[in-house]
Amino acid sequence: xxxxxxxxxxxxxxxxxxxxxxxxxxxxxxxxxxxxxxxxxxxxxxxxxxxxxxxxxxxxxxxxxxxxxxxxxxxxxxxxxxxxxxxxxxxxxxxxxxxxxxxxxxxxxxxxxxxxxxxxxxxxxxxxxxxxxxxxxxxxxxxxxxxxxxxxxxxxxxxxxxxxxxxxxxxxxxxxxxxxxxxxxxxxxxxxxxxxxxxxxxxxxxxxxxxxxxxxxxxxxxxxxxxxxxxxxxxxxxxxxxxxxxxxxxxxxxxxxxxxxxxxxxxxxxxxxxxxxxxxxxxxxxxxxxxxxxxxxxxxxxxxxxxxxxxxxxxxxxxxxxxxxxxx
Amino acid sequence: xxxxxxxxxxxxxxxxxxxxxxxxxxxxxxxxxxxxxxxxxxxxxxxxxxxxxxxxxxxxxxxxxxxxxxxxxxxxxxxxxxxxxxxxxxxxxxxxxxxxxxxxxxxxxxxxxxxxxxxxxxxxxxxxxxxxxxxxxxxxxxxxxxxxxxxxxxxxxxxxxxxxxxxxxxxxxxxxxxxxxxxxxxxxxxxxxxxxxxxxxxxxxxxxxxxxxxxxxxxxxxxxxxxxxxxxxxxxxxxxxxxxxxxxxxxxxxxxxxxxxxxxxxxxxxxxxxxxxxxxxxxxxxxxxxxxxxxxxxxxxxxxxxxxxxxxxxxxxxxxxxxxxxxxxxxxxxxxxxxxxxxxxxxxxxxxxxxxxxxxxxxxxxxxxxxxxxxxxxxxxxxxxxxxxxxxxxxxxxxxxxxxxxxxxxxxxxxxxxxxxxxxxxxxxxxxxxxxxxxxxxxxxxxxxxxxxxxxxxxxxxxxxxxxxxxxxxxxxxxxxxxxxxxxxxxxxxxxxx
Numbered sequence: 091x092x093x094x095x096x097x098x099x100x101x102x103x104x105x106x107x108x109x110x111x112x113x114x115x116x117x118x119x120x121x122x123x124x125x126x127x128x129x130x131x132x133x134x135x136x137x138x139x140x141x142x143x144x145x146x147x148x149x150x151x152x153x154x155x156x157x158x159x160x161x162x163x164x165x166x167x168x169x170x171x172x173x174x175x176x177x178x179x180x181x182x183x184x185x186x187x188x189x190x191x192x193x194x195x196x197x198x199x200x201x202x203x204x205x206x207x208x209x210x211x212x213x214x215x216x217x218x219x220x221x222x223x224x225x226x227x228x229x230x231x232x233x234x235x236x237x238x239x240x241x242x243x244x245x246x247x248x249x250x251x252x253x254x255x256x257x258x259x260x261x262x263x264x265x266x267x268x269x270x271x272x273x274x275x276x277x278x279x280x281x282x283x284x285x286x287x288x289x290x291x292x293x294x295x296x297x298x299x300x301x302x303x304x305x306x307x308x309x310x311x312x313x314x315x316x317x318x319x320x321x322x323x324x325x326x327x328x329x330x331x332x333x334x335x336x337x338x339x340x341x342x343x344x345x346x347x348x349x350x351x352x353x354x355x356x357x358x359x360x361x362x363x364x365x366x367x368x369x370x371x372x373x374x375x376x377x378x379x380x381x382x383x384x385x386x387x388x389x390x391x392x393x394x395x396x397x398x399x400x401x402x403x404x405x406x407x408x409x410x411x412x413x414x415x416x417x418x
Numbered sequence: 419x420x421x422x423x424x425x426x427x428x429x430x431x432x433x434x435x436x437x438x439x440x441x442x443x444x445x446x447x448x449x450x451x452x453x454x455x456x457x458x459x460x461x462x463x464x465x466x467x468x469x470x471x472x473x474x475x476x477x478x479x480x481x482x483x484x485x486x487x488x489x490x491x492x493x494x495x496x497x498x499x500x501x502x503x504x505x506x507x508x509x510x511x512x513x514x515x516x517x518x519x520x521x522x523x524x525x526x527x528x529x530x531x532x533x534x535x536x537x538x539x540x541x542x543x544x545x546x547x548x549x550x551x552x553x554x555x556x557x558x559x560x561x562x563x564x565x566x567x568x569x570x571x572x573x574x575x576x577x578x579x580x581x582x583x584x585x586x587x588x589x590x591x592x593x594x595x596x597x598x599x600x601x602x603x604x605x606x607x608x609x610x611x612x613x614x615x616x617x618x619x620x621x622x623x624x625x626x627x628x629x630x631x632x633x634x635x636x637x638x639x640x641x642x643x644x645x646x647x648x649x650x651x652x653x654x655x656x657x658x659x660x661x662x663x664x665x666x667x668x669x670x671x672x673x674x675x676x677x678x679x680x681x682x683x684x685x686x687x688x689x690x691x692x693x694x695x696x697x698x699x700x701x702x703x704x705x706x707x708x709x710x711x712x713x714x715x716x717x718x719x720x721x722x723x724x725x726x727x728x729x730x731x732x733x734x735x736x737x738x739x740x741x742x743x744x745x746x747x748x749x750x751x752x753x754x755x756x757x758x759x760x761x762x763x764x765x766x767x768x769x770x771x772x773x774x775x776x777x778x779x780x781x782x783x784x785x786x787x788x789x790x791x792x793x794x795x796x797x798x799x800x801x802x803x804x805x806x807x808x809x810x811x812x813x814x815x816x817x818x819x820x821x822x823x824x825x826x827x828x829x830x831x832x833x834x835x836x837x838x839x840x841x842x843x844x845x846x847x848x849x850x851x852x853x854x855x856x857x858x859x860x861x862x863x864x865x866x867x868x869x870x871x872x873x874x875x876x877x878x879x880x881x882x883x884x885x886x887x888x889x890x891x892x893x894x895x896x897x898x899x900x901x902x903x904x905x906x907x908x909x910x911x912x913x914x915x916x
Binding site (some may be wrong): 105106107108109110112116117119120121122123124126127130131238264265268269272275276365 | 835
């Protein structure tokens with residue numbers, strides 16, 4: 091590093107060399123310092139992280155009605171299950187069925203909510219939907235990586251797992267950790283206003299034809315397929331623990347759009363069978379029901395907003411079918 | 419594409435730097451071509467359709483310049499060119515302001531026109547007006563379309579300045595020398611790191627004490643005196659660190675390519691008078707207003723009264739340049755009035771020949787700073803009612819039942835922490851005090867980094883001075899790495915709206 095210093099009497103070529111060295115050193119030190127700061131932030135984030143994320147916390151006020159049927163999980167429940175219709179179908183008043191699912195929702199978060207407010211879940215039938223990326227280690231993108239799993243990895247494993255290309259996942263984890271802590275400190279789960287439609291969000295669009303994936307077997311959710319890692323361990327463990335905290339637990343595997351044919355997509359069939367088997371085996375061992383919905387009668391291609399979510403027209407069809415399949 | 423975005427730092431900049439270095443090995447001209455193409459891509463990345471506007475503006479002004487080679491047509495063509503540029507600026511920036519004002523005065527139901535303000539239009543239009551006026555005055559006409567395009571569109575200064583002058587930019591593009599490129603690049607990287615830190619770490623963290631409070635008063639709410647002072651002082655420092663940070667980044671980026679941009683800020687809040695403030699704040703705009711507005715109006719050559727009138731006109735138009743709204747006009751008017759008072763005071767002092775003492779120096783600084791702070795209220799508020807509400811609150815007339823109540827959440831690099839309202843006020847005051855201390859105690863970037871533009875630097879060299887050694891590599895590395903974490907906030911630069 092002594093070559094970095096330049097005295098006034100130095101010749102131009104030496105100054106140029108020293109300047110180039112200085113640029114290299116500054117950039118290398120930036121990378122090093124950045125790693126140290128990242129590690130420190132991850133350590134703090136691990137400490138402040140709350141398993142109940144903001145997106146779930148803002149839905150928990152719905153539980154004040156002590157519902158009998160709670161739909162939870164990920165976006166295919168959030169956008170597809172109408173709790174008010176479900177309440178009519180089972181002959182119960184509004185408020186007795188709620189939807190607390192959220193985008194990329196994970197069982198660990200639902201379990202954390204159950205532990206925080208056990209009275210509101212104890213007698214309820216909890217219906218949790220799951221999705222392949224919750225178990226597939228190959229999916230590491232920031233948008234869908236289950237953050238409660240990330241929180242259980244520790245700083246070194248987090249950095250080794252996600253750097254350098256998946257740094258966005260770590261950044262999202264840090265930001266969400268602080269946001270979830272704030273939500274917990276402000277008691278959002280108790281004090282926030284109740285979301286409309288008992289928690290249902292509606293997709294009113296259908297994406298343009300060129301944005302539909304060609305097949306599901308090579309879909310990003312099934313990429314680098316590996317369901318024997320930390321995700322599967324922690325999320326399956328959470329599903330099992332729920333059984334002791336709820337009246338009944340049913341795990342739902344929702345369908346993909348009808349344009350995709352399992353029979354002609356062997357890659358998809360193979361992976362999907364593995365993950366359904368993983369959930370089903372856990373269900374048998376732990377005591378929860380598993381509802382694998384490969385298709386829904388009456389739910390056509392026009393009822394889908396994209397390859398995996400129904401639009402507004404599909405919500406009643408899916409809700410009716412799901413409720414009809416739930417065992418009391 | 420913001421300078422403080424991951425896309426810019428990790429994709430655009432490395433790609434351009436590598437392409438430029440490779441092209442420069444071939445020839446300096448090839449390097450300039452790469453920079454021109456990159457600059458047009460940089461602008462087009464925002465809204466491709468407005469790239470056509472920029473290209474049309476450049477092509478039109480370049481062609482007008484060529485037409486002005488004929489001495490008989492020079493003045494007429496030049497005037498047409500200036501009118502064309504002003505019309506373009508008026509259409510995009512002032513149409514709705516003019517319609518609103520006519521509506522207000524006459525009650526005529528003129529429609530609201532949905533016009534998207536092209537990024538940087540105020541900057542690239544003014545630069546080209548200056549070029550046409552200088553050609554009218556006898557400056558040489560530029561015949562190289564590539565150099566001219568790069569002068570207008572060079573990406574470090576394209577969006578928010580500094581306002582560059584053709585005579586200081588174009589000769590640099592034609593210079594063949596590359597021997598000092600690594601030396602300039604090292605300095606450029608250090609200055610860029612300082613600018614990024616100013617913007618992302620200081621300005622963006624101060625924004626949390628500004629935006630919600632002003633939004634509240636603009637929506638018709640009240641504010642307590644404490645919050646009013648905190649918001650106004652925080653804004654005073656936010657806008658400085660935001661804009662000076664951007665200017666530093668522009669200077670640093672240009673140096674990476676061996677180009678020197680003019681300095682835009684020289685510790686403006688150290689100014690002892692409003693006259694001095696305008697010699698230190700947004701220097702390139704002050705220079706433009708002086709050379710192309712104030713002096714052509716007659717400057718101080720037509721007597722005292724005319725001088726004050728010229729000052730007021732210049733500052734009012736300077737206010738309007740920042741934005742189409744009455745608040746900007748009031749801001750410009752306040753500064754114009756302050757400059758007039760300052761000149762009157764100087765004339766009186768010269769007559770009395772008084773010597774400035776220590777307390778007088780402190781009083782001069784305090785009065786100057788106070789005037790600047792008060793004027794910022796009009797600059798920041800979106801509505802006149804909001805500005806007056808804030809101003810009243812500063813002097814104890816603001817607290818009402820609708821007073822702003824903070825949720826008590828501190829955001830450090832956008833990471834939220836629940837602290838409560840009173841601690842938040844204290845933390846805010848501490849952050850403002852710290853930022854003010856940085857402004858008043860530390861040397862400015864040209865001093866610290868020994869940055870010489872093409873003119874002699876006015877400041878003396880300080881003891882604290884950048885050197886390409888390990889200690890300064892560590893300082894720059896810290897500034898860069900901390901800023902990289904702040905960049906996830908994605909707050910736009912305040913001066914983009916102008």
